[in-house]
Amino acid sequence: MTKRALLSTVGDIVQQRRIDLAAAYRLLCRFSLKDSIDSDISVSLPALKTLL
Numbered sequence: 001m002t003k004r005a006l007l008s009t010v011g012d013i014v015q016q017r018r019i020d021l022a023a024a025y026r027l028l029c030r031f032s033l034k035d036s037i038d039s040d041i042s043v044s045l046p047a048l049k050t051l052l
Helices: 003-030
Strands: none
16 A cells, blocks of 8 residues: 555545544534533544554
């Protein structure tokens, strides 16, 4: 895998995680959970070494 292809793959993964995170926050708002203390959502990304 070339460096450019790897960066493209990582970029695609990050973009999809951002989309998923935004959807999760929209669901919180839809169910009126946006004002609670526990409405923090996080996402994890795979390590770059696992993509090689």
